[in-house]
Amino acid sequence: MRHGTTGARRTYFAVYAALVALTVITVLVSYVHLGMMNVVVALLIASGKASLVALFFMHLKEESRLVWGFALVPIFFLTLIILGTLSDTLLR
């Protein structure tokens, strides 16, 4: 979709509304004490918001598999770094 269309703009506004709604939800949930579930819910909502931004605002949805590779590989390495570091510090 190299050329802007009214449909594309409608999508952008819908995505924006969803992002603001998810922000309000995550802040409201943070006032409820759920123990460890607070962390899980907050990170799930954040990842949902991040996916919306990447897919629609950064146009990943329309990109080739090559660009998807460029986007996902750093996330794979970041996961590796975090898990690797934790496996050291937690089990020391």
Next chain:
Amino acid sequence: MSAPQDGHNDPAVAFEAAKLGVWTFLATEVLLFGALFTAYTVYRAKFPELFQAEHLKLNRILGTLNTVVLLTSSLTVVLGVDAIRRGKARLLQLYYGATVLLGGAFLCVKYIEWTEEFHHGLFPDTNIFFSLYFMMTGLHGIHVFLGMCVLTYVVVLAGRGRLSADYTTPVEMSGLYWHFVDLVWIYLLPLLYLIG
């Protein structure tokens, strides 16, 4: 002497190449912030009570307000990209100009927050939570400022008539960077303000 006949003379190929370049740069940015996210994870696992107690000292209302400001700035960026894809350079300038203003508003709110925290005696050397908080929001703030500079440059380029529906590269590439800065904040809000 004729120009070398490689794919980069083809505007479509040049656009794809520029895009891969920006995504590569963003990969290095993921790892730059990733180092701090890793430090956060390690220390949060080590001192859960400290993180729980300290994060309540942050201003959750201003943090949420700033999230909405940044999300709105991402919307104006994507609308700016849409505008230049339709060849509307003037509209692009309006949207990118609005984004720069929203970026400025974000930094002003951040300034108010930091001032408030300094008044309460909370500094980068107060404890590990505030070390990470100032480091992460500070590095992010620098990214917002640099993004504002780049977007301003795109507005200037548009003013010189250098951008059109056939040449959108600077608009799309700077837009990708701005969205990345938004992505980082999407994770900073819960990690620092909501769950500590």
